[in-house]
Each structure stands twice: as C-alpha cells, then as structure tokens.
Amino acid sequence: MSAVLNCNISFIGGGNMAQALIGGLIARGLPPTRITVSDPVEKVRFFLEEKDVHVTDDNTAAIRDADIVVFAVKPQVLANVLKPLNGLFDGKLVISIVAGAEVATISELLGTERIVRVMPNTPALVQTGAHGLFATEAVDQKDRELASQVLAATGLTLWVNTEAQIDAVTAVSGSGPAYFFYLMESMIRAGKNLGLDEKVATALTLQTALGAAQMAITSSNTPAELRKNVTSPNGTTQAAIEVFDHAQISQSIQAALAAAKTRSQQLAQELSDSIQ
Numbered sequence: 361m362s363a364v365l366n367c368n369i370s371f372i373g374g375g376n377m378a379q380a381l382i383g384g385l386i387a388r389g390l391p392p393t394r395i396t397v398s399d400p401v402e403k404v405r406f407f408l409e410e411k412d413v414h415v416t417d418d419n420t421a422a423i424r425d426a427d428i429v430v431f432a433v434k435p436q437v438l439a440n441v442l443k444p445l446n447g448l449f450d451g452k453l454v455i456s457i458v459a460g461a462e463v464a465t466i467s468e469l470l471g472t473e474r475i476v477r478v479m480p481n482t483p484a485l486v487q488t489g490a491h492g493l494f495a496t497e498a499v500d501q502k503d504r505e506l507a508s509q510v511l512a513a514t515g516l517t518l519w520v521n522t523e524a525q526i527d528a529v530t531a532v533s534g535s536g537p538a539y540f541f542y543l544m545e546s547m548i549r550a551g552k553n554l555g556l557d558e559k560v561a562t563a564l565t566l567q568t569a570l571g572a573a574q575m576a577i578t579s580s581n582t583p584a585e586l587r588k589n590v591t592s593p594n595g596t597t598q599a600a601i602e603v604f605d606h607a608q609i610s611q612s613i614q615a616a617l618a619a620a621k622t623r624s625q626q627l628a629q630e631l632s633d634s635i636q
Contacts, residue, residue: 365389368426370426370430371429373433378397379407388513396414398415428506428510429453435460446470449470456477456478475499476493476503478491478507479492489515492525492530527621
C-alpha cells in the first residue's frame with residue numbers, strides 16, 4: 361500500500377463505487393488532500409467535500425496533477441466525458457471501472473494505452489469486494505501494483521490474462537451478488553412458508569450465508585467437500601440436495617452464468633458501436 365500513498369488520485373465520477381474506493385483509500389492512510397473528485401452533481405460534491413477531498417465539476421482541472429485517474433462514470437456518458445480529455449494523460453495511469461468499456465474504446469477516446477480495466481462488484485461498498493483486473497502491455501509491473509493497491513482498499517483483487525476473461529469475471533463476481541441475494545430471498549420465503557416469523561427467517565438466512573462464506577474462505581476444504589461434510593446419509597440436508605439435483609439447479613446456474621457472460625460481451629460491443 362505504501363506506493364499508492366505517495367500518489368495523487370483523481371476520480372472522474374463520484375458515485376457509490378468511487379465513494380467506496382475513496383473511503384477505503386483514506387482508511388488505509390492516503391491523505392484526503394491527495395484525492396480529487398470531479399462530478400457534475402452538486403449534492404455528490406458536497407458529500408465528498410465533507411471527507412476533506414478536493415471536489416470540482418471540471419474534469420480537465422481534476423486530472424491536471426493526478427498520477428492515477430479512475431474513471432467511474434456511466435457507460436452512456438463515457439464518450440462525452442472522455443473525448444475532451446484526449447491527449448492529457450502523459451505520465452498518468454488510467455483505471456476504468458466503467459461497465460462494458462473495453463480497453464480499445466477507452467484508448468481511442470483518451471489517446472493513451474496505459475490503462476487498467478476493472479470489473480468490481482457491489483460488496484466493495486462494505487470493503488468486501490471482488491475485483492477482476494486486466495492491463496494492457498503498456499502497463500508495467502509498478503503500475504499493476506498501484507492499481508492493485510487502489511482496488512485492494514475495498515476487497516480482493518485478481519488479475520486475468522486476457523480482456524475476454526473480464527466477461528467471465530462479470531458473470532461470476534460482477535453479477536454474482538445478485539445470485540446470492542436471489543437464494544436468500546428464496547430461503548426467507550421458504551422459512552416463512554414453514555411457519556417462521558419473517559424476521560427470524562431473515563436473520564437465520566443471512567447469518568447462515570455469512571457463516572458459510574466464512575467457512576469456505578478459511579477452510580482448507582473446497583466448497584464441494586464442505587457440502588459433503590454437512591450432508592449426512594438419509595438426513596435432512598440430503599433430502600434438500602436431492603430436490604436441487606432433481607431440478608438440475610447446478611446446470612441452471614451454469615447456464616445462467618453463461619448467459620451473463622454473453623450479455624456482457626454484447627453490452628461491450630453495443631457501447632463500442634455507439635461511440636464510433
């Protein structure tokens with residue numbers, strides 16, 4: 361983390377994900393005075409100003425003294441935001457967390473190839489994110505370490521070897537929280553149907569999800585092995601698992617993630633086409 365503490369970091373876009381990263385960086389020791397945020401919304405600027413970071417609505421001014429620039433804007437405004445900044449990135453590392461924005465698209469708009477593309481996920485808001493990172497060949501090892509340190513402020517960072525793998529990251533972890541929320545919804549509903557009070561069913565479900573995740577993270581066993589360990593022959597868990605298997609839940613999950621990956625590819629192409 362020490363290297364990034366000596367950097368000036370500018371965020372173009374001050375929404376939830378940017379705020380999560382800013383909060384994480386400050387918590388890890390980056391002085392707020394080294395952070396600049398540009399956002400067109402006055403309410404957002406006011407909120408961030410209370411954290412003692414520099415705020416502005418001028419993107420050009422925001423990046424002037426930056427060593428690292430993080431783009432955290434909506435895909436639909438990407439071209440309008442980036443085009444006026446073309447040619448201003450000499451000596452600056454670009455980190456993009458813009459969904460669907462491929463490196464080639466960003467490079468063309470900005471006139472630089474020193475770009476790290478990131479697929480974050482929403483648990484970053486509570487410092488438990490899972491981030492997939494991809495870098496161009498113009499990004500050296502020092503830049504990779506800086507990017508890792510910026511993203512590690514809100515969770516796990518993992519590098520992928522090809523940009524195409526970002527679509528798989530999107531399917532697994534980018535969209536992943538929604539899959540677990542979906543399961544939680546279903547378990548809470550089932551608990552209510554079985555006679556539990558909604559608050560009781562909710563508390564039991566959420567704590568069980570937390571406990572299961574923590575066990576999987578800290579155990580030397582795989583999730584498959586952990587599942588087997590709690591599935592006694594002819595017991596209650598086996599009865600439930602047999603229903604899942606009969607309904608081909610595993611196959612459905614694999615098909616769902618494949619659909620998410622395909623849609624990620626389509627969205628990237630649609631964004632690229634809209635800019636050209």
